[in-house]
Amino acid sequence: MAEMTGPGDDPFERLFHAQFPRLQRYLDRLSGDGELARDLAQESFLRLYRRSGLPDRPEAWLITVATNLWRNARAARGRRRRLLGPARAPELVGDPSPSPAHATLAAEAGVRVRAALAQLPDRDRELLLLLAEGYRYREIAEATGIAEASIGTLLARAKRAFRAAYPEDPDAP
């Protein structure tokens, strides 16, 4: 287990600068909620900082914790959505259709991608986004709980599902 040392040569700071942006980007694309993504990424690093030392594979540890935090947040908001009723549903996280405000601000292409991602099963969405952030199969397997030997097969299916969910595209292969 790596040691956390002083600020001059601090493994935590190095890890933060190397991993925080891609963890935040993964959560942002997974949740469709930039503020929540930043909070979850920070919470993941807080939990890492509060440990007595870095785990053996901190990147895998971080995405596992971050993915679990996201699932918990989504479940909590899902419960709230049921309590609040359908009138409040559109503002909630992970909703397949982005809000009008978001659609205005975001580029049209980005909105189409988010909409296609939102139609995928959770596992497919997580697989594609982790792959896009450059995580290795071993890390993806750890974060998603899928056997590492099946990651390639499931990735191929997830890609096909995304292609089917995406609107007609003349550039598509």
Next chain:
Amino acid sequence: MHLDDERTQRWLHAELDEPARQAVAAHLQACAECRARVAAAEAEEGWLRSRLAELPDPRTVSSPAGLRTRVNAMRRWRWAATIVLTCAAAGTAYAMPGSPLPRWVERVAGWISRRDEAPPPTAPATAPAAPSGIVLPVEPSLAIRLGGGAAGSEARVVVVDSGGITVRVSEGQAAFTSSAGLLIVQAGDSGAGLQVELPRDAPLVSIEAEGRRLFLLRAGVVESAVTQDSDGGYRLRFGGAAAP
């Protein structure tokens, strides 16, 4: 055997171990069908990555320092909560019927009040003054001026490996006045014994008395009018005049 999805994806993502990679490479050389399959998978991968790249990047505003501040604030809150809970628990335990705590508190209070009422000690009214001293950080240049006291006052100077510049009163009394680059030590009327410790890495320290330089430490080298004693110290005698 043709490539399946698993091996095709692993080939694309460089996730095959070396023997498997070589086997797939050899198969691809011989099999046009699998080459076409890999090319299609590569095109699909490129298209997917282009689509995902259309999502805007979130703005990163966090820093490790910010996280640390949050952790420290949480720790302070936890400490405060622990103290409040402990006080609440102690109060509850005190107020509970049948609790032995009130008796214990009473016993301790009685013991303290008996101590307060005890007759004053018969020790002489003029107890010896507690040793005093001063510690200064190492400066580029420092002059220590010794003065006052009866003739026969003595400062024993030793050079040490680290620490600040220390002057302790081992006998009698002395007053200290310090300003930038200057420390004035005024021995009491009955004289004083001083212990002076100078770190070896102090750039320049001089010790003077009655307008004469008695000791100089410059870049680790000592120049002194007196020789070193057997314990490695320099005994500087002074007294009988006020420090300028």
